[in-house]
Amino acid sequence: MIPGSFQYYRPASVTDAVKLLADLGDDARPLAGGHSLIPMMKLRMANPEHLVDLGGIADLKGIRQAGGRIEIGAMTTQAELIASDLLGQAAPIIKETSLLIADPQVRYCGTLGGNVANGDPGNDMPAVMMALDARYHVIGAAGTREIAARSFYQGAYYTALEPGEMVTAISFAPPPAGHGCAYEKLKRKIGDYATAAAAVILTLAGGKVSHCAITLTNVSETPLLAEAAARHVIGSRLEPDVLARAVAAAEAITDPATDGRGPAVYRTKMAGIMVRRALERAAARAAA
Numbered sequence: 001m002i003p004g005s006f007q008y009y010r011p012a013s014v015t016d017a018v019k020l021l022a023d024l025g026d027d028a029r030p031l032a033g034g035h036s037l038i039p040m041m042k043l044r045m046a047n048p049e050h051l052v053d054l055g056g057i058a059d060l061k062g063i064r065q066a067g068g069r070i071e072i073g074a075m076t077t078q079a080e081l082i083a084s085d086l087l088g089q090a091a092p093i094i095k096e097t098s099l100l101i102a103d104p105q106v107r108y109c110g111t112l113g114g115n116v117a118n119g120d121p122g123n124d125m126p127a128v129m130m131a132l133d134a135r136y137h138v139i140g141a142a143g144t145r146e147i148a149a150r151s152f153y154q155g156a157y158y159t160a161l162e163p164g165e166m167v168t169a170i171s172f173a174p175p176p177a178g179h180g181c182a183y184e185k186l187k188r189k190i191g192d193y194a195t196a197a198a199a200v201i202l203t204l205a206g207g208k209v210s211h212c213a214i215t216l217t218n219v220s221e222t223p224l225l226a227e228a229a230a231r232h233v234i235g236s237r238l239e240p241d242v243l244a245r246a247v248a249a250a251e252a253i254t255d256p257a258t259d260g261r262g263p264a265v266y267r268t269k270m271a272g273i274m275v276r277r278a279l280e281r282a283a284a285r286a287a288a
């Protein structure tokens, strides 16, 4: 319950935050919504000596459209994602997923940037951002760069971020109008991380799947892009044999932990079921 002691900083600009993170080195951590980091600190599983609170930086907030892409500031909360009409129209999977994350109080504080940067395979947004083929906008002492969500996750709590770097925004090209999407999450109760979950974004043309992305949450050390599963369904009308092959391909790439959510073999099967449900629901929502 009691975290170790730390120094607290509240920079007013991204430039100041980057300088602080560079100057303070490995013992400093950005603090966003605090709803993953503070619980870890209370258990003494994280003991940063310096917390750089990003909450005073207005530039890190907001949802905007720029150059055909949608850009979401890293400090945008999950509640703000749910309330956004722009996202509700352009990428409804974000709202659907946000409503399956945690509970209202956590969603008032927890941010998109914190959720994607955390590196916990239990977080739901990384798989959704991979399905959207999003890019993470990153800044550090060496300057800015963009990292594809699909290449960001390297292991549990191990990401492509270099020491001192922080995520400033997440951007993606909205899927075409008329696309179908679904996020199917199996969990034991509200606020639980997924036993298994699947995100699907697809488009139909003449009743056949023309584009499809399938991603998986919490069935490996990282979120997973189920490329082979998507290849099975592209060009199909999601006939039963196609669905069965896609499910098998998705199950084949899982490597879940055995924990209180059940044994690995069960979680693999649940991943398959989530993929099947997500594909069927996304297709039902898509304009034919």
Ligand SMILES: Cc1cc2nc3c(=O)[nH]c(=O)nc-3n(C[C@H](O)[C@H](O)[C@H](O)COP(=O)(O)OP(=O)(O)OC[C@H]3O[C@@H](n4cnc5c(N)ncnc54)[C@H](O)[C@@H]3O)c2cc1C
Pocket (backbone or CB within 6 Å): 029, 030, 031, 032, 033, 034, 035, 036, 037, 038, 039, 054, 074, 075, 100, 101, 102, 103, 106, 109, 110, 111, 112, 113, 114, 115, 117, 118, 122, 123, 124, 125, 165, 166, 167, 168, 191, 192, 193, 194
């Ligand atoms: C009861 C409970 C239930 C939850 N259930 C779920 C759930 O079902 N699904 C789910 O996805 N999440 C769940 N969460 C986690 C919640 O969504 C977190 O808020 C989120 O994972 C982290 O976001 P944050 O803004 O709180 O980040 P913080 O806790 O502040 O930070 C998390 C980590 O990311 C780093 N970080 C934060 N922002 C940045 C940035 N901009 N750049 C670089 N690094 C950064 C921090 O240094 C820290 O290491 C739950 C949390 C609680 C307390």
